[in-house]
Amino acid sequence: MAARKASDVFVECLEAEGVRHVFGIPGEETLDLNESLSRSSIEFVPVRHEQGGAYMADVYGRLTGQAGVCLGTLGPGATNLVTPVADALLDSAPLVALTGQGDVERMHKESHQYIDVMGVMKPIVKWNARLSSTHIIPEVVRKAFKVAQQQKPGPTHIELPEDVMGAELDAEPLPVHSGVRRPEPSDQEVLEATQIIKAAQRPIVLAGNGAVRVGAAAALREFAAATGIRVAETFMGKGLVPADDPCALGAVGLQAGDYEMAGFGDADVVIAVGFDLVEHSPEHWNAGRDKRIVSIDTVSVEVDEFFITEVDLIGDMDRILRRLAEECRGLKATGGSPRLREVVQGRFEAARDDDHFPMQPPRALYEIRQVLGREDILISDVGLHKLWIGRMFPAYEPNTVLIANGLAGMGFALPAAIAAKLVYPDRSVIAVNGDGGFLMNVQELETAKRMRTPFVSVIWENSQYGSIVWKQDKKFGEHFGVDFTNPDFVALARAFGLPAWRCESAEDFPRYLREALAEDLPSVVVLPIDYSIDVAISEELGTETVAM
Ligand SMILES: Cc1ncc(C[n+]2csc(CCOP(=O)(O)OP(=O)(O)O)c2C)c(N)n1
Numbered sequence: 313m314a315a316r317k318a319s320d321v322f323v324e325c326l327e328a329e330g331v332r333h334v335f336g337i338p339g340e341e342t343l344d345l346n347e348s349l350s351r352s353s354i355e356f357v358p359v360r361h362e363q364g365g366a367y368m369a370d371v372y373g374r375l376t377g378q379a380g381v382c383l384g385t386l387g388p389g390a391t392n393l394v395t396p397v398a399d400a401l402l403d404s405a406p407l408v409a410l411t412g413q414g415d416v417e418r419m420h421k422e423s424h425q426y427i428d429v430m431g432v433m434k435p436i437v438k439w440n441a442r443l444s445s446t447h448i449i450p451e452v453v454r455k456a457f458k459v460a461q462q463q464k465p466g467p468t469h470i471e472l473p474e475d476v477m478g479a480e481l482d483a484e485p486l487p488v489h490s491g492v493r494r495p496e497p498s499d500q501e502v503l504e505a506t507q508i509i510k511a512a513q514r515p516i517v518l519a520g521n522g523a524v525r526v527g528a529a530a531a532l533r534e535f536a537a538a539t540g541i542r543v544a545e546t547f548m549g550k551g552l553v554p555a556d557d558p559c560a561l562g563a564v565g566l567q568a569g570d571y572e573m574a575g576f577g578d579a580d581v582v583i584a585v586g587f588d589l590v591e592h593s594p595e596h597w598n599a600g601r602d603k604r605i606v607s608i609d610t611v612s613v614e615v616d617e618f619f620i621t622e623v624d625l626i627g628d629m630d631r632i633l634r635r636l637a638e639e640c641r642g643l644k645a646t647g648g649s650p651r652l653r654e655v656v657q658g659r660f661e662a663a664r665d666d667d668h669f670p671m672q673p674p675r676a677l678y679e680i681r682q683v684l685g686r687e688d689i690l691i692s693d694v695g696l697h698k699l700w701i702g703r704m705f706p707a708y709e710p711n712t713v714l715i716a717n718g719l720a721g722m723g724f725a726l727p728a729a730i731a732a733k734l735v736y737p738d739r740s741v742i743a744v745n746g747d748g749g750f751l752m753n754v755q756e757l758e759t760a761k762r763m764r765t766p767f768v769s770v771i772w773e774n775s776q777y778g779s780i781v782w783k784q785d786k787k788f789g790e791h792f793g794v795d796f797t798n799p800d801f802v803a804l805a806r807a808f809g810l811p812a813w814r815c816e817s818a819e820d821f822p823r824y825l826r827e828a829l830a831e832d833l834p835s836v837v838v839l840p841i842d843y844s845i846d847v848a849i850s851e852e853l854g855t856e857t858v859a860m
Pocket residue numbers: 694695696697698720721722723745746747748749750772774776777778779780860
């Protein structure tokens with residue numbers, strides 16, 4: 313092939329990786345890249361803040377396993393990417409962040425908008441590289457995608473100096489071999505795990521995001537059904553086992569008492585299936601360090617004094633679980649307690665008849681569950697509403713409740729909903745936001761409208777940073793620095809050209825939700841919320857252990 317602009321070759325490499333969208337904001341230093349993108353099969357999606365674009369890439373990656381791609385220019389464009397890139401790191405989402413940069417020859421000195429973006433990104437990516445010369449483009453792009461997508465997935469970053477992208481090059485993308493074969497644990501390791509599980513009096517499974525990422529839900533369900541071992545889920549593991557499956561113990565993690573009520577206190581063996589420690593410390597369920605732990609994961613587990621595994625089964629989780637199901641079939645295990653699930657579900661179902669207005673969270677979640685099908689998607693922003701959703705919202709399939717739980721940054725939900733609709737245009741998507749977090753990325757309503765991604769943003773309005781109020785009240789008996797006023801959210805949405813409703817009574821909420829879901833535009837439903845009932849639900853569950 314003839315020599316062409318390096319940015320053309322770079323974009324050909326992105327195409328070879330299967331990239332369909334680049335979410336971002338161009339800059340003077342990315343002119344060549346954007347020109348090459350405009351002539352490619354890839355859609356460049358202009359966003360209204362780089363943070364929004366990077367969250368879109370993050371959630372696109374979470375839902376597809378293929379790295380989502382975001383773009384920011386040098387300096388401020390790059391620093392605006394930081395929060396979602398860190399989110400992708402802690403929630404293990406494959407993402408490739410692209411940033412522009414000035415010419416290579418001005419990087420050593422004080423110069424306009426130059427900061428050390430490589431250094432800024434270094435601690436929050438799995439790997440990053442500067443395209444210091446044209447001929448490394450095919451290798452760098454291949455490596456960025458390979459590293460981002462391999463377990464555990466996460467973000468990588470490529471810096472694109474302006475002069476390099478504008479230079480000439482004759483090169484081809486490297487071949488992309490997908491379908492990486494994962495290693496298998498040895499027969500001996502599987503035997504050891506089988507012996508521990510068979511000898512257990514009250515085994516219990518704790519399943520997390522790792523199992524969601526590799527699509528191991530079906531195998532996990534088979535393992536649970538074959539052995540009778542019941543399954544507790546982390547907030548990000550919700551839906552691995554359907555909430556109405558007899559093996560489901562519910563989502564644990566809000567309070568120390570959760571684990572007790574789900575039967576961890578009595579468990580002698582915990583089978584951790586794709587458990588990411590970043591979600592919640594194992595100290596909360598193994599404070600006495602007396603559980604025997606078998607881990608099933610794609611990578612070797614993190615070291616933690618409360619998570620010393622006896623057997624570490626590393627590899628293809630689907631195959632490992634199916635193999636263990638065969639080895640342990642007919643076990644009729646008795647571990648785990650339904651108490652947590654019963655208390656939480658009881659509150660959830662009783663909420664059907666709760667006419668409080670402003671509405672309390674259980675009824676709000678109950679109504680949302682009624683309008684969503686089992687495969688539809690609920691996205692949570694970060695705040696007290698997230699704790700309610702994580703704990704109480706019944707999920708039936710993995711990745712149908714999307715939560716930012718590792719970094720837990722406010723402002724996640726709205727851009728996440730755009731990505732969810734791009735990946736699953738036929739599913740209904742609802743994003744629940746606090747009135748604090750909603751304004752953090754509200755500008756992406758314009759992107760959502762332009763992209764024709766209809767989803768409903770529900771705003772739980774209380775004019776406070778609710779979860780901080782909750783924590784302050786518990787700690788000091790009063791709260792401070794957490795009150796604010798809100799814009800008229802309905803007028804704000806309408807200013808974007810979007811339909812919006814404000815609930816004035818409990819009956820309004822289900823009605824407006826249905827109307828909103830029938831729209832072919834993104835929409836906003838404002839729901840005044842009453843947080844006076846404690847998400848902790850009962851003293852019995854103990855003090856809360858989550859950090860916001
Ligand atoms: C970007 C970011 N800033 C600050 C925090 C700390 N924080 C966690 S929850 C929260 C309050 C959230 O308030 P709101 O969005 O109104 O939701 P609510 O708690 O009322 O449901 C804050 C400030 C955070 N997690 N992320």
